[in-house]
């Protein structure tokens with residue numbers, strides 16, 4: 001029997017799903033064709049939290065070291081927990097959205113204005129509004145598909161012809177565009193923004209021509225990806241943790257890191273063809289737990 005303690009810095013479970021896109025629908029989660037991230041997290045939490053021997057929310061792990069018996073000492077901002085095995089699942093760390101470079105007028109916008117958004121956390125803002133989304137990855141496409149349900153007009157602007165998301169989503173996108181529920185502008189770039197006396201406009205340059213189109217809108221959402229400031233919990237590097245740019249290298253057969261008895265799973269790990277989606281996280285966590293169990297059975 002394994003006794004597990006879950007330590008989470010924030011007040012609730014859910015990580016990115018809860019804090020970055022609670023109202024977005026989840027894609028690629030087996031068994032759910034249509035579920036919002038916040039509801040999905042509720043289900044997962046109800047399923048797994050009752051099995052944890054201890055759950056510590058609002059406990060930020062500040063340092064991990066090993067004591068003289070070889071046990072891990074996990075120091076949080078509230079207490080210290082001792083464990084024989086640990087699984088690091090600290091995700092992508094501090095997330096900073098990429099701010100588009102060289103867009104005229106962006107720096108002149110009033111700070112209190114809700115014209116420009118970087119990813120949408122509160123979907124209600126876009127209810128019944130005209131929204132322009134810029135980007136061509138999964139997030140931009142997900143939000144475009146989502147906002148068609150609630151916004152008055154949705155325009156997706158992408159600088160390339162091809163989208164870098166799941167092909168099934170491109171099919172939905174094209175279908176929405178063909179049925180005039182969404183406007184697609186590919187090979188197009190937003191070059192300027194202006195807000196004056198309640199009138200908000202976006203300047204768009206298509207196919208690198210000299211022609212600049214002016215679109216009126218209520219909001220523009222830039223989904224140009226994130227820069228993550230992944231940081232490894234202090235203490236681990238000194239113990240010999242192999243990491244590169246904040247991502248932890250693991251043995252894919254066991255999910256063990258370069259520190260004995262220290263495992264990792266989820267977006268924090270890196271290996272060949274690693275995908276940052278929910279499904280691989282489950283596989284990795286399951287494999288880490290099973291590896292720990294087999295090790296314990298050998299002792």
Ligand SMILES: Cc1cc2nc3c(=O)[nH]c(=O)nc-3n(C[C@H](O)[C@H](O)[C@H](O)COP(=O)(O)OP(=O)(O)OC[C@H]3O[C@@H](n4cnc5c(N)ncnc54)[C@H](O)[C@@H]3O)c2cc1C
Pocket residue numbers: 007008009010013014015016017020021025026027028029059060061062089090091092093119139142233265266267268276277278279281
């Ligand atoms: C906009 C967007 C849309 C997405 N949509 C989808 C989708 O539709 N389908 C899909 O499969 N995937 C999607 N993803 C990816 C998915 O959300 C991630 O793969 C998943 O959340 C990774 O889970 P994780 O537990 O590894 O990390 P995270 O979700 O980042 O969770 C890490 C947790 O660790 C905690 N933590 C970090 N450091 C400490 C510390 N020192 N002490 C204590 N706690 C700490 C954090 O507070 C956080 O709760 C999306 C991602 C984004 C950004």
